[in-house]
Each structure stands twice: as C-alpha cells, then as structure tokens.
Amino acid sequence: MPLILDHVSQIYNADTENPVKALDDVNLVIPEGQFIGVIGHTGSGKSTLIQHMNGLILPTSGNVYYNGKDITDKDFNKKELRKHVGLVFQYPEHQLFETDVFADVCFGPGNIGMTRKEAEMAAFDALRKVSFPEDLYYASVFELSGGQKRRAAIAGVLAMKPDFLILDEPTAGLDPVGRTEILDMVSELHKTAGITIILVSHSMEDVARYVERVVVMDKGRVAYDDVPREVFSHSEELEAMGLAIPEPSKIARQLVKNGLDVDPGVLTSEEAADSIYKALMKNR
Amino acid sequence: MGKPHKVKLKSMDIVKTDNLVFEYIRRDDEGNPTGVTTALDHVNIDVRQGEFVGILGHNGSGKSTFAKHLNAILYPTEGTVIVNGMNTTDEDKLWDVRSSAGMVFQNPDNQIIGQVVEEDVGFGPENLGVPTKEIWSRVEESLRAVGMLEHRLKSPGKLSGGQKQRVSIAGVLAMHPKCIILDEPTAMLDPSGRREVVRAIRGLNDVEKMTVILITHYMDEVVHADRIFVMDKGKVVMQGTPREIFSEVPALEALRLDVPGPTRIAWELKRKGLPLPDGILTCEELITEIEKCR
Numbered sequence: 363m364p365l366i367l368d369h370v371s372q373i374y375n376a377d378t379e380n381p382v383k384a385l386d387d388v389n390l391v392i393p394e395g396q397f398i399g400v401i402g403h404t405g406s407g408k409s410t411l412i413q414h415m416n417g418l419i420l421p422t423s424g425n426v427y428y429n430g431k432d433i434t435d436k437d438f439n440k441k442e443l444r445k446h447v448g449l450v451f452q453y454p455e456h457q458l459f460e461t462d463v464f465a466d467v468c469f470g471p472g473n474i475g476m477t478r479k480e481a482e483m484a485a486f487d488a489l490r491k492v493s494f495p496e497d498l499y500y501a502s503v504f505e506l507s508g509g510q511k512r513r514a515a516i517a518g519v520l521a522m523k524p525d526f527l528i529l530d531e532p533t534a535g536l537d538p539v540g541r542t543e544i545l546d547m548v549s550e551l552h553k554t555a556g557i558t559i560i561l562v563s564h565s566m567e568d569v570a571r572y573v574e575r576v577v578v579m580d581k582g583r584v585a586y587d588d589v590p591r592e593v594f595s596h597s598e599e600l601e602a603m604g605l606a607i608p609e610p611s612k613i614a615r616q617l618v619k620n621g622l623d624v625d626p627g628v629l630t631s632e633e634a635a636d637s638i639y640k641a642l643m644k645n646r
Numbered sequence: 647m648g649k650p651h652k653v654k655l656k657s658m659d660i661v662k663t664d665n666l667v668f669e670y671i672r673r674d675d676e677g678n679p680t681g682v683t684t685a686l687d688h689v690n691i692d693v694r695q696g697e698f699v700g701i702l703g704h705n706g707s708g709k710s711t712f713a714k715h716l717n718a719i720l721y722p723t724e725g726t727v728i729v730n731g732m733n734t735t736d737e738d739k740l741w742d743v744r745s746s747a748g749m750v751f752q753n754p755d756n757q758i759i760g761q762v763v764e765e766d767v768g769f770g771p772e773n774l775g776v777p778t779k780e781i782w783s784r785v786e787e788s789l790r791a792v793g794m795l796e797h798r799l800k801s802p803g804k805l806s807g808g809q810k811q812r813v814s815i816a817g818v819l820a821m822h823p824k825c826i827i828l829d830e831p832t833a834m835l836d837p838s839g840r841r842e843v844v845r846a847i848r849g850l851n852d853v854e855k856m857t858v859i860l861i862t863h864y865m866d867e868v869v870h871a872d873r874i875f876v877m878d879k880g881k882v883v884m885q886g887t888p889r890e891i892f893s894e895v896p897a898l899e900a901l902r903l904d905v906p907g908p909t910r911i912a913w914e915l916k917r918k919g920l921p922l923p924d925g926i927l928t929c930e931e932l933i934t935e936i937e938k939c940r
Contacts (some may be wrong), residue, residue, distance in 0.1 A: 628647035
C-alpha cells in the first residue's frame with residue numbers, strides 16, 4: 363500500500379513573529395517497492411519530512427495517508443503505522459541500550475506486541491538479513507565496531523517487519539568500506555525482501571549509485587522528484603541549493619564542454635570511465 | 647603534472663611521537679579484566695611547523711586515540727608524545743600543552759556553548775586569562791580567518807552546520823594554538839557545509855600558516871595535504887604525499903579506505919589501457935591528462 367503525502371505543510375512557531383515553514387505544500391506518492399533517495403542541505407526539511415512518514419510529527423495542514431487511511435485522524439492507530447513504517451535515526455547506535463545485541467534487537471518487536479517467541483524469531487531473521495556476524499549475537503554493544511553497531515541498530519527496526527524502511531544518513535561517520543557495506547546491505551533488503559527504502563543522504567555519489575528515484579528538498583519544498591539521471595542534470599540549480607552533482611558527472615560534463623563525445627549523464631566512476639574510454643577510442 | 651608540491655623550510659617539529667604505545671584493559675560486566683587491547687602500537691608521527699598532515703584509517707584503526715594523545719586527554723602507556731617541545735606527561739605543562747594543540751571534534755553542537763557567536767569564540771582566551779582588550783582582537787582575527795566575521799552577533803543556533811563548525815574552529819584559533827587537530831570535522835555536514843569547512847581549513851594552513859592535522863574518512867579532503875599517514879590496527883602502515891598514497895588503490899581498499907573520485911576514474915581508465923600517470927588527485931588533473939590522450 364502506498365504512502366501518500368497530500369499538500370503537507372508544517373509551520374513551527376505559527377503564532378509568533380517568525381513562523382518557520384519547515385514543510386511547504388509537499389506532495390509525494392511512495393508506492394511499495396521503490397528505493398528512494400532524499401537529498402537537501404541541512405535545514406531543507408528532510409528530517410521533518412521523514413518524521414511525517416511514520417506519524418512522529420503530524421502536519422499543521424494537509425494529510426498523510428497510509429493504506430488508504432488518513433494518519434492525521436484522531437482514531438488512527440499510530441502504533442500500527444509504526445509497525446509498517448520503520449525509521450532508523452542518524453547515529454542509531456546511540457539508542458542501543460540493552461545488555462547484548464540480541465536483547466536489543468528483540469526490544470522493538472516485543473514493544474509492538476509480538477510474543478517473546480515471535481520477537482526472538484524476528485530478531486534472528488533481522489540479524490541474518492543485515493549480515494550481522496553470528497558469533498557476536500550475544501556480545502555487549504560496547505564490543506562492536508562502528509559498522510556492526512549500525513547494523514545492530516538497523517536490525518532492531520527490521521525486526522518489526524516494516525514494509526517501508528526510512529534511513530536517515532545511515533553511513534555518517536563510517537569509513538569508506540563501511541559505507542559501501544551498509545548501502546549494499548540496504549540494497550539487498552530492497553531486492554530480496556522487497557522492502558521499500560527511503561534513504562536520506564548527504565552523499566550525492568551514494569544516491570546516484572543506489573537509488574531509482576531522487577527527491578530533492580529545498581526550503582521545505584520538493585524541488586525535484588525524478589530519476590537520478592534527470593535530477594543530476596540540474597547542476598547549477600543543485601549547486602544553488604547547497605548540493606552538488608556526483609563527481610563523475612561533473613568530470614563528464616566538463617569533457618563534453620571540451621568537445622569530447624562523453625555521455626554527460628553518467629553517475630558513477632565506472633560509467634564515467636566506460637564512457638570516456640569509448641569516446642577516446644572512437645577518436646582514434 | 648598538477649601544481650608543484652609546496653616547498654617548506656625544515657623547521658621545528660610541533661608534534662613528535664616516539665614509539666607511542668597505548669594499551670587499555672578490557673573488563674567484563676562485573677569489572678573483571680578480560681584482556682588487553684593495544685590501541686596504538688609504536689606510532690612514530692612527526693609534524694613540522696606549518697605542515698598540513700592528513701590521517702586516514704578505518705573505524706577503530708586508532709586515529710582518534712592518537713589525536714587524544716596530542717592534547718593530553720590520554721597519556722602513553724609506553725613511548726613519548728612531545729607537543730611544541732613539551733612532554734604531554736609533564737603535569738606542570740598540562741595547560742601549555744592543551745593551549746598548543748587545539749582540538750575540533752565531529753559534532754559542532756557539542757562544542758558551542760555561547761549564546762552569541764563572538765562570545766563563544768572569546769570563551770577560550772578568557773578562560774586562559776587573556777586581557778579583555780586582547781580577547782576582542784583575537785575574536786575578530788579568528789572569525790575573519792574562517793570567514794565568519796559577519797556572523798559575529800548571531801546566535802549559534804541560527805547557523806548552518808558548516809557555519810557552526812567554522813565557529814568551533816575560530817574558538818580554537820582564538821587560543822593561539824601552535825597546531826590544530828580536527829577529528830572528522832565534516833562527518834555530520836552536507837556537501838556545502840563540507841566545502842566551507844574544508845576551504846576554511848586550507849585557508850588556515852595556506853594563509854595563516856597554521857599547522858593542521860586533519861583526521862577524516864573523506865579522501866578528497868586530504869588531496870592538498872603535505873603528507874598523509876594511514877593507520878591500521880594502531881600502527882602507521884603507510885605514509886607519503888597524497889600522490890604516493892593514492893597511487894596504491896588496492897592497498898587502500900584492503901585497509902577499508904578509498905581514493906578520491908577522480909583518482910578512481912583514472913585508475914579504471916588505466917586498467918582499460920589508457921596511458922595515464924599514477925596518483926591523479928583532482929578533476930582538473932584528470933581532465934588535462936585525458937585531453938593528452940585524444
């Protein structure tokens with residue numbers, strides 16, 4: 363069932379002299395099964411946006427629909443919504459609190475009403491899905507590496523078996539290989555478990571490589587909502603919003619300007635290298 | 647190829663570690679010792695005055711533990727750490743060491759305490775007992791150095807992440823340190839915030855001649871460094887100029903690291919058979935070299 367944001371606005375301090383429009387008439391339809399990237403500079407409304415998706419914040423005007431029901435209705439069961447729309451915050455490992463990894467991952471499913479047995483099954487399943495090392499299931503969270511903690515925290519949300527998984531900067535502070543490992547894992551969840559992924563990221567390169575649809579937030583509004591190739595063709599506009607285009611695209615575009623027959627729409631370093639190589643060979 | 651490497655006079659070492667070892671005892675839930683972890687294993691790093699040094703390494707490689715030794719937050723188990731000529735274990739020199747080696751951390755929100763930008767920047771020198779008149783001139787020069795002078799009367803809460811982090815840097819500068827150590831200062835910033843902070847750091851080194859030690863997970867932030875040290879399992883496993891280090895693509899990958907974007911594309915092209923030189927670092931260099939292949 364899709365998640366729909368219909369004319370959603372969020373105004374803070376509405377009754378003061380300086381009202382802040384954190385979200386300004388946002389319209390989004392998120393069908394099941396997509397892998398979406400959300401980009402925007404700090405303060406553009408990204409975090410406010412994702413908190414509307416699982417009812418942590420309710421819009422000051424507009425509606426959010428899940429499963430055909432309006433989540434802003436007073437009698438809407440928000441607990442039910444949060445089972446289906448899981449949100450992994452930034453630096454989620456700061457929220458690990460149980461004595462060992464397994465107990466921590468069991469907490470979420472227990473909290474939404476699963477029996478102990480169900481919760482444990484769900485926790486095993488989630489830890490396997492995030493490729494968490496088996497010999498560390500009962501380790502203290504303090505013994506884990508940065509990437510392992512992050513996996514454990516994501517497993518804690520996955521164990522609630524959500525249909526939508528929202529990740530707010532899941533790779534912040536990780537080393538390069540750690541970043542790739544987490545994103546590969548998320549991509550695998552999307553492909554094999556069919557979970558809808560909404561990835562908030564500051565890395566244009568990561569967004570370009572992994573997602574199929576990019577939502578660009580700027581001043582609380584949706585500035586672009588399209589496939590990566592299309593969104594990243596707006597180099598100057600993105601620059602003006604404090605963003606950038608992926609570096610390989612930047613290089614390809616400069617080479618096109620210099621008269622080389624390179625595809626200006628390349629997004630990753632592999633695509634760029636392929637396209638540059640072909641263009642140079644054609645010239646020979 | 648590229649811009650010539652900066653030539654620097656050999657002068658005094660601001661930081662010098664001699665076989666620095668740091669061990670700590672792991673304990674179980676009841677507090678019983680279960681083993682010893684060697685977080686730093688005979689580390690020898692020297693940083694000369696005016697140098698820009700980058701430190702790379704995966705999570706848990708020992709980078710931050712190393713940084714914490716430079717301003718006496720941690721003390722060596724074995725070996726010595728000399729900062730600006732002072733041994734960090736010399737208790738009488740503790741505050742001199744700390745004011746010589748200024749630290750900037752990842753999260754700007756944990757480092758800003760003032761209600762107004764200029765008040766926050768003045769806090770450090772005030773704490774050191776600097777006379778009021780001089781505090782104000784230091785606040786001004788520090789904010790100017792990071793391009794934040796026009797925001798001096800704002801509330802830090804109203805600033806962007808990159809601006810906050812530049813205020814944190816100004817706060818350290820106002821204490822007139824001999825070197826500034828930045829531990830992943832851009833990890834929490836968006837692309838424009840990262841650009842601002844990296845530009846400010848390069849400016850400090852180029853214009854103000856400040857000695858900079860930058861610890862980062864972003865390879866492109868250290869392409870202009872004078873030297874790079876790569877750490878793994880508490881040891882320095884590679885050291886050299888950015889060109890030397892980033893020529894070693896497979897070795898860096900094995901250390902869970904990466905190379906800057908243009909270096910990666912050049913490496914892919916080279917594998918396909920294009921005659922490109924090793925260690926291309928910037929977009930401009932890559933484009934120049936590709937043009938030569940036409």
